[in-house]
Each structure stands twice: as structure tokens, then as C-alpha cells.
Amino acid sequence: MLKGLGGLGDMAKMMKAAQEMQTRMAELQDSLGRVVVIGEAGAGLVKARCTAKGEITGLEIDPAILVPSEKEVVEDLIVAALKDAQAKAAARGQQEMAKLTEGLGLPPDFKLPF
Incomplete structure (x- = not known):
């Protein structure tokens, strides 16, 4: 059907694939907002609680x-705990x-924007 259209x-x-990746990225962003680190x-x-998106909670x-x-x-400990959480x-x-x-075949250290 698309034989005459080359690489279309x-x-x-x-x-x-790009649309699927965009959907998966949105889902990841949502899930990172629910993950809590201490x-x-x-x-x-x-102790400082923070979402995986970096929001102090x-x-x-x-x-x-x-x-x-x-x-x-105490102030120094607070700053240190916040930095550790982030x-x-x-x-x-x-x-x-x-x-x-x-599964995308990208190098392991490839950074995608958030």
C-alpha cells in the first residue's frame, strides 16, 4: 500500500512510537509524584520527605x-536532610x-528531559 511512498x-x-513514549513519560511523571523518599x-x-520529582512534602x-x-x-541538619532527600x-x-x-535502544546514560 505504501510501497510507492518510500519510507513513509x-x-x-x-x-x-513517539506518541507511546510521550504517554509513558506522562505516566512516569505522575508516578514520580507519588513516590516518596526520605x-x-x-x-x-x-528527616525530610520528598517526592521522586524533588518536591519537599x-x-x-x-x-x-x-x-x-x-x-x-539544627539548621545545618535540616539543610543536610533536605539535600539528602533531593x-x-x-x-x-x-x-x-x-x-x-x-527497551528503546538508547545508551544507558542518555538523559531525557523531565
Whole structure:
């Protein structure tokens, strides 16, 4: 049927594959918003919850460290826990993306935009 049209049959396949990939990417983005990772600092005295998309959703501070003279230490632990949570979120996002792109024949370190 498309014999006289050269590579248009392949182009249609590519377009269909691109649409499927777009749908799968949207589903992945949605699922990353539901995955929660927890970053910790100070041996668990400060914990930060974050979605795999990097959105901070909560912070837990052990009351034992809430001493006025230790204010700077607490602030540093909060920042460290947030950074840990965001790093874990980024790693989880990359893991999920690798699963999605596994069958596409792309190099393992190929980065697709989010």
C-alpha cells in the first residue's frame, strides 16, 4: 500500500512510537509524584520527605535537638536532610527513567528531559 511512498511507512511507525513514549513519560511523571523518599541527617534526628520529582512534602525533627543554644546545628541538619532527600529523589527519578527507556535502544546514560 505504501510501497510507492518510500519510507513513509517507517515514519508512521516512528510517530506512533513517539506518541507511546510521550504517554509513558506522562505516566512516569505522575508516578514520580507519588513516590516518596526520605532523606536523613544527624543519624535520623532530622528527616525530610520528598517526592521522586524533588518536591519537599514534610520535615520531621526529633525534639531532643531543639535546644536554643544548638539553633545553628539544627539548621545545618535540616539543610543536610533536605539535600539528602533531593539527592535520593533525583536518583530514584533516574532509576525510573532508565526502566522506561530500557527497551528503546538508547545508551544507558542518555538523559531525557523531565
